[in-house]
Amino acid sequence: MHYKTSIEGIKIHFIHIKPPELKGKSRRRAVMFVHGWPGSIYEFYKIIPLLNNNASQSVDFDIICPSIPGYGFSDIPVKKGFDQLDAARIFHKLMARLGYKNFYVQAGDWGSIIIKFMAMIKPSSVIGAHLNLISVHTSKTMFKTLLGSVFPSTIPLFLKASDYQKVFPFWDKFIFFLEEMGYMHLQATKPDSIGFALNNSPVGLAAYILEKFSTWTDKEYRSSPNGNLTTHYTMDDLLTNVMIYWFTGTITSSMRFYKEYWNSKLVQSLNGNPIEVPVGLAAFPNEIAAVPEDWVKDTFPNCIQYTDMSVGGHFPAFEQPQLLADDFLKFVQKVEEKDDYP
Helix, strand or coil: CEEEEEECCEEEEEEEECCCCCCCCCEEEEEEEECCCCCCHHHHHCCHHHCCCCCCCCEEEEEEEECCCCCCCCCCCCCCCCCHHHHHHHHHHHHHHCCCCCEEEEECHHHHHHHHHHHHHCCCCEEEEEECCCCCCCHHHHHHHHHHHHCHHHHHHCCCHHHHHHHCCHHHHHHHHHHHCHHHHHHHHCHHHHHHHHCCCHHHHHHHHHHHHHHCCCHHHHHCCCCCHHHCCCHHHHHHHHHHHHHHCCHHHHHHHHHHHHHCHHHHHHHCCCCCCCEEEEECCCCCCCCCHHHHCCCCCCEEEEEECCCCCCCHHHHCHHHHHHHHHHHHHHHHHHCCCC
């Protein structure tokens, strides 16, 4: 179930689960789930068993969940400049080594950027990409946002009424980001400063990580005395994720991923490029950033599924595994009906 393999001199840890038999299903596919920060492969423990227990679905899944280099049980890159594009290349090599020529990908957070680059690098291998977080920062979307913030009467010209709350009121959204993005500025500029301190304090590390599992699950939890941490998660689950960082000593290297992202001119130049593979988006209402369906097409022109989810935040595989699994399976069904992969 847990394996390691060396790729480009880095030992990559991954979970690999294969169903014992096809159970009468017409196809077997591989799917790679990629975590983000401050998550880990443990986020997927609840969704894994949900993907192969539906008798009505026509596909069985081989499931691969790698730890990003610098996270958890994968090696820490020793070469400066290891970024999301490098992770995408390595994960392609991992899938090839496991014998998969074609496969699905699913992710949020950093994982969504990694799998987007995987679709850019080798689109022939990515059957479809299902995401629960995307960023669409094009000149067109920036213009619409600024226009609507200055001239609210123009908003109906480019945004459906049902999508208004995803972008506006702009200044309310902007203030929220100012309040919540301090960690990103720190990790993108001085990751080692805070990283070594957290590596020396288990309580500090837990506080730093668990605050995200409160605020990013629902921003209203910021006003709760205990952060409502156990509303959707058990303390055992939360501490298991924290302990993966603690025992492997990877909080510093995980935060360096931010600095490498913002320092890479190549990554920044490619980030807004469109990808052509089929894309599905599960838009959870409490996600830290939301993108209206009409704006998704700017970066994902082949978006065949956009679902406004009923509940959930930034960690849906952890918080709402059944909802995420159902939406992913629905997406796969659409892709399988359209395309003819062997």
